[in-house]
Amino acid sequence: MLEAFGEGSVEAGSVLGGCRLQPFTSCPNAELAAAKLTGAILRLSDLRQLHAPHAELAGAVVSLSHLERADLTQIRGAALVASYAHLERADLSGADLTLGGLAEMRARGADLSEANLFSANVSGADLRGASLHNAVMAGALVAGADLRGADLRGADLTFTDLHRADLRGTRLAGASFCDTIMPDGRVRNRRPSCPTPASHLHGPTIPIPPEAALYRSRPRQPFTDPAR
16 A cells, blocks of 8 residues: 555655654644645654644654644545554544554544544544544444544444444434444444445545445444453
């Protein structure tokens, strides 16, 4: 999949907007609006209150970095790796996070409304009080995530795995369920096939492999916990 980024990836150590693009960098309040950061390796960095709306972050790595209150609206961040990143109160509304590696990210109170998380790994993430209003979460792995008090109204949860996710106080009015694994392991709205989400290809910055669409027709079985 990384081949999809081609020769557009940024060079490690290059400087953009006064920020050196490398691991352990410190660029709080950096101005990187619409910047081309494809493939940038910025793990373990201080990027608090980063201003980077519309930036190209496909394949970038910000794992374990601090991005509290960052402005990442409508970023093109397919396959962005943000595992264990701190994104509390960050604005990711309208962001393309297709196939993103977002496991265990800390995004309490973040705005992910209308974001595209098609087939993203959001397992174990802290999304308490976050807005995922009208977000596309089809095929996403959200197992074990903390969604207490989150807003998932109108979200597309087609084939989403919510096993052991905490949905206490979560607003789900208007959310679409099709072959969705619920927190207790049961499958909600089991069907022979599920419709293609209307916006599951909205704005991805890398080609979506054909096999990613298999979630629409693959038979879904209730989750069986081997520990039981």
